Amino acid sequence: VNISLHPVTGLGAIVPGDDLGALLAEAMRASNFSLVAGDVVVVCQKVVSKAEGRVVDLTAVTPGERATTFAGEYEKDPALIELVLREATEILRMTGGHLITATGPGFICANAGIDRSNQAGPGEVTLLPCDADLSARVLRETLKAAFGVELAVVVSDTFGRPWRLGQIDVAIGAAGLAVLDDHAGRTDWSGRVLEHTVIAVADQLAAAAGLAMAKGEGVPAVVVRGFHYSEGSVGAAALVRPRDEDLFR
Amino acid sequence: VNISLHPVTGLGAIVPGDDLGALLAEAMRASNFSLVAGDVVVVCQKVVSKAEGRVVDLTAVTPGERATTFAGEYEKDPALIELVLREATEILRMTGGHLITATGPGFICANAGIDRSNQAGPGEVTLLPCDADLSARVLRETLKAAFGVELAVVVSDTFGRPWRLGQIDVAIGAAGLAVLDDHAGRTDWSGRVLEHTVIAVADQLAAAAGLAMAKGEGVPAVVVRGFHYSEGSVGAAALVRPRDEDLFR
Numbered sequence: 001v002n003i004s005l006h007p008v009t010g011l012g013a014i015v016p017g018d019d020l021g022a023l024l025a026e027a028m029r030a031s032n033f034s035l036v037a038g039d040v041v042v043v044c045q046k047v048v049s050k051a052e053g054r055v056v057d058l059t060a061v062t063p064g065e066r067a068t069t070f071a072g073e074y075e076k077d078p079a080l081i082e083l084v085l086r087e088a089t090e091i092l093r094m095t096g097g098h099l100i101t102a103t104g105p106g107f108i109c110a111n112a113g114i115d116r117s118n119q120a121g122p123g124e125v126t127l128l129p130c131d132a133d134l135s136a137r138v139l140r141e142t143l144k145a146a147f148g149v150e151l152a153v154v155v156s157d158t159f160g161r162p163w164r165l166g167q168i169d170v171a172i173g174a175a176g177l178a179v180l181d182d183h184a185g186r187t188d189w190s191g192r193v194l195e196h197t198v199i200a201v202a203d204q205l206a207a208a209a210g211l212a213m214a215k216g217e218g219v220p221a222v223v224v225r226g227f228h229y230s231e232g233s234v235g236a237a238a239l240v241r242p243r244d245e246d247l248f249r
Numbered sequence: 250v251n252i253s254l255h256p257v258t259g260l261g262a263i264v265p266g267d268d269l270g271a272l273l274a275e276a277m278r279a280s281n282f283s284l285v286a287g288d289v290v291v292v293c294q295k296v297v298s299k300a301e302g303r304v305v306d307l308t309a310v311t312p313g314e315r316a317t318t319f320a321g322e323y324e325k326d327p328a329l330i331e332l333v334l335r336e337a338t339e340i341l342r343m344t345g346g347h348l349i350t351a352t353g354p355g356f357i358c359a360n361a362g363i364d365r366s367n368q369a370g371p372g373e374v375t376l377l378p379c380d381a382d383l384s385a386r387v388l389r390e391t392l393k394a395a396f397g398v399e400l401a402v403v404v405s406d407t408f409g410r411p412w413r414l415g416q417i418d419v420a421i422g423a424a425g426l427a428v429l430d431d432h433a434g435r436t437d438w439s440g441r442v443l444e445h446t447v448i449a450v451a452d453q454l455a456a457a458a459g460l461a462m463a464k465g466e467g468v469p470a471v472v473v474r475g476f477h478y479s480e481g482s483v484g485a486a487a488l489v490r491p492r493d494e495d496l497f498r
Binding site for chain 2: 002003004005006007092093095096098100107108158161162163164165166167168169170179180181197198199200201203204205207208210211212224227238239240241246247248249
């Protein structure tokens with residue numbers, strides 16, 4: 001069985017209060033595309049944040065002393081740094097102009113996931129959804145009702161990572177699928193029993209969808225079809241490695 | 250344009266000295282599958298290592314004192330630990346039974362990428378290819394000649410990562426494509442200019458292919474079709490973040 005990636009196009013500009021799930025369903029229908037049972041709809045964080053009103057006008061943010069100092073040192077926007085410090089639950093690194101933070105349920109990324117690209121106005125930025133797993137659950141319910149099929153939803157964002165250059169898309173929200181897939185006891189392609197391997201399925205789905213979003217040409221969502229996921233209900237917050245099991249914090 | 254993932258099946262057991270590219274071409278032809286221009290063939294490390302003879306019988310490895318001590322402390326196989334220490338160019342963490350190492354051109358992963366699953370015999374393990382970019386180049390030449398089309402090759406392996414649970418597939422070798430795709434100056438889906446974003450395309454391709462390998466049922470390679478990569482010649486070694494730019498080493 002092959003897996004295919006279907007970009008969703010034709011979604012207009014999203015504004016706070018929009019019913020994103022309904023608009024995605026409408027955009028799919030407008031291009032004669034219907035969801036089928038087992039589809040995974042990967043939706044980029046940006047449109048989710050905008051629909052949820054997680055948009056801030058930087059000109060309305062008054063930077064404090066810490067933000068002003070750091071911003072001055074590295075020629076950054078003090079208002080943006082202030083916002084990052086407010087959104088961060090923890091600062092892992094604040095050096096060389098880089099601000100690596102924990103945010104939300106413990107996701108670690110640059111600038112608390114605050115993004116300047118694709119804003120509504122020149123001074124506007126998007127914050128991560130307050131609870132991207134909840135966002136995914138809401139989107140899933142809307143899309144299930146719209147197409148009458150079982151499906152899963154992943155909310156993705158583009159994160160850097162240590163040790164390797166470049167960014168990849170990861171899951172920050174998920175609903176309807178097991179985000180981690182434990183291969184213990186399964187056999188591999190030669191028929192041998194695998195060692196204990198747990199695949200971060202939601203992250204692999206986000207990265208795959210990223211291939212179809214990568215060119216940045218109007219693809220806020222991608223449908224992954226033909227991937228057999230397991231059911232699950234814990235969400236992407238379960239992908240956060242517990243602090244005391246993390247060798248690199 | 251949609252992207253599709255085509256698992257390659259029907260590859261027999263691989264032994265040292267096998268011409269892996271020729272055997273993959275044969276397996277594709279046997280299932281009436283032909284490569285077309287622009288395909289990316291993602292091949293799992295395990296079969297590459299086996300074809301290249303990067304297989305070691307643990308019973309023939311004499312562990313030194315450091316390996317014996319660490320193995321005894323955490324109930325590990327001393328011979329395996331010895332081999333990890335030999336393959337590692339650097340030990341990042343050696344604690345709690347975990348051995349996080351740099352290996353090859355600087356890839357950071359557990360146990361220097363040594364893998365016990367899927368071995369030929371009960372005491373056998375596979376090491377990473379000596380130069381997985383060279384492996385990718387050789388596979389690419391063979392597959393290009395076999396099908397008469399331009400294509401790219403990625404050699405993938407399954408790595409853990411800090412901060413997030415579960416493993417994902419990443420590129421350890423690449424040929425024929427730009428492993429990093431710089432979006433600077435491009436517009437995103439709303440027509441705004443993107444901030445400086447560099448996507449680790451080869452890693453996204455590896456992760457996508459991982460979806461079709463994930464169930465561990467005889468899928469040593471996956472063809473990614475319909476993804477428009479840029480040409481490039483630097484290989485996956487270029488994905489290693491330079492040490493002095495890495496905030497987490």
